[in-house]
Amino acid sequence: MLVLSGSTFPIQEWSELNYDALGAELKKLRENVAGVTDTVIAATDGIPILADVAKNVDPAHISALAASGLGIARQTTEVVGLGTLGQTVVFGSEGYMAVYAIGRLSLMVVLGDKGLNLGRLLHESRPVIERLGAILAA
Amino acid sequence: MERVTGVLRVVGNAGGLFHLRDGAVVAVDSPGSPGADTLLISSGIIEEKDWAAALVESVETRSLQTALVARGVVTATAVQDVATAAMQDGAFAVAAGEIERCCVDESVDPPLLPATTGVEPDLLLAETTHRLDALATLPFPLSPYRDRVVAVCGTEPATVEQRQIIELATGRRNARDIAFALGRGLHAVTVEISRMLGDGLLEIAEPTTSFSFSHWGLTSLHPRAPREVEC
Numbered sequence: 001m002l003v004l005s006g007s008t009f010p011i012q013e014w015s016e017l018n019y020d021a022l023g024a025e026l027k028k029l030r031e032n033v034a035g036v037t038d039t040v041i042a043a044t045d046g047i048p049i050l051a052d053v054a055k056n057v058d059p060a061h062i063s064a065l066a067a068s069g070l071g072i073a074r075q076t077t078e079v080v081g082l083g084t085l086g087q088t089v090v091f092g093s094e095g096y097m098a099v100y101a102i103g104r105l106s107l108m109v110v111l112g113d114k115g116l117n118l119g120r121l122l123h124e125s126r127p128v129i130e131r132l133g134a135i136l137a138a
Numbered sequence: 139m140e141r142v143t144g145v146l147r148v149v150g151n152a153g154g155l156f157h158l159r160d161g162a163v164v165a166v167d168s169p170g171s172p173g174a175d176t177l178l179i180s181s182g183i184i185e186e187k188d189w190a191a192a193l194v195e196s197v198e199t200r201s202l203q204t205a206l207v208a209r210g211v212v213t214a215t216a217v218q219d220v221a222t223a224a225m226q227d228g229a230f231a232v233a234a235g236e237i238e239r240c241c242v243d244e245s246v247d248p249p250l251l252p253a254t255t256g257v258e259p260d261l262l263l264a265e266t267t268h269r270l271d272a273l274a275t276l277p278f279p280l281s282p283y284r285d286r287v288v289a290v291c292g293t294e295p296a297t298v299e300q301r302q303i304i305e306l307a308t309g310r311r312n313a314r315d316i317a318f319a320l321g322r323g324l325h326a327v328t329v330e331i332s333r334m335l336g337d338g339l340l341e342i343a344e345p346t347t348s349f350s351f352s353h354w355g356l357t358s359l360h361p362r363a364p365r366e367v368e369c
Contacts, residue, residue, distance in 0.1 A: 017353075017356060019351070019353050023349070023351045026349075026351070027349045030349070031284075032151055033151065034151055034152040034153075034169040034170050034235075034283065034314060035169050035315075035318070037310075037315070043356070047354075047356065048353075048354060049353060049354070049356050050351060050352070050353045051351070051352050051353070052349055052350060052351050053350075053352075054308065054310055055308075059352070093186070113315065113318045113319070114176065114318060115169045115170070115171075115172065115173075115176075115314075115318045116169065117151075117152060117153065117169035120151065120153065120169070
């Protein structure tokens, strides 16, 4: 308990997010999948948490777009009866943006160039999402 | 003896697909090297709008090369030259990376632009070995995937190609990334980067440059507990 000016407020004992552990996972993903250029972890409300991006990529914009896209994709899978959402992928002529849900509260964005190994990304991202979920929940 | 028609899938990073027809390799697709489509468009041989239109037209004819030639924008010889170059570059890209396992896969679509005359696997292997050996003997041998390069300040590139590479050498990109950004073959770009490293125009980037993490001090994703106030 901390006493301030005669009133008593409880101090919530939040532990800091383990940014080093989160960063290690993003680094491994970029090293292991050819074509991954940038990665962002964000909350599902679009607030960026951790980003490894080039100077011309704005994590705030990417996080907001990913959050809205993931929300629509989740709703779509539910309404159309497509089961559990695996990933959403935007295909562009010059590259890709893939978004993965990390539990209910956060997401991971992966940007890739036109040569991105999309199959390997899906394969490699599954255990990464599991570990990121555990780190974020700790 | 029966000769294989199908696909050899090489799983790894970058990995790739070897398309075989009657035992000869007709195309190699790899995420490690730009394909024939990228090489044709980036080099200016074909404009992107012609490529897109030919893709639509080839749905019925089942031959993208026929559709491209029929539009009068490129000759069959030019397409074949690029397809063969992309095949050899794809084999180099697979061999220069990590290989986890190989398997025959029959559920893969045929390549967009196969070489009309396939290359015997022995010949392709010999050419790939030659390229790997040549890279290893350069003054600054580098991995096209592991090593990320950054421009050295205050140096003057000698050629247009070097200038283009320097503009892309942010420290986050490896040779493979730069090859895709330029739309040029992986082997040629890797050799050029190796020379530039030897000449002091580029250097291997520090890990903190290659992976630049930033965060905004968010302490938790959990919703805040209701505040207790003692009166």
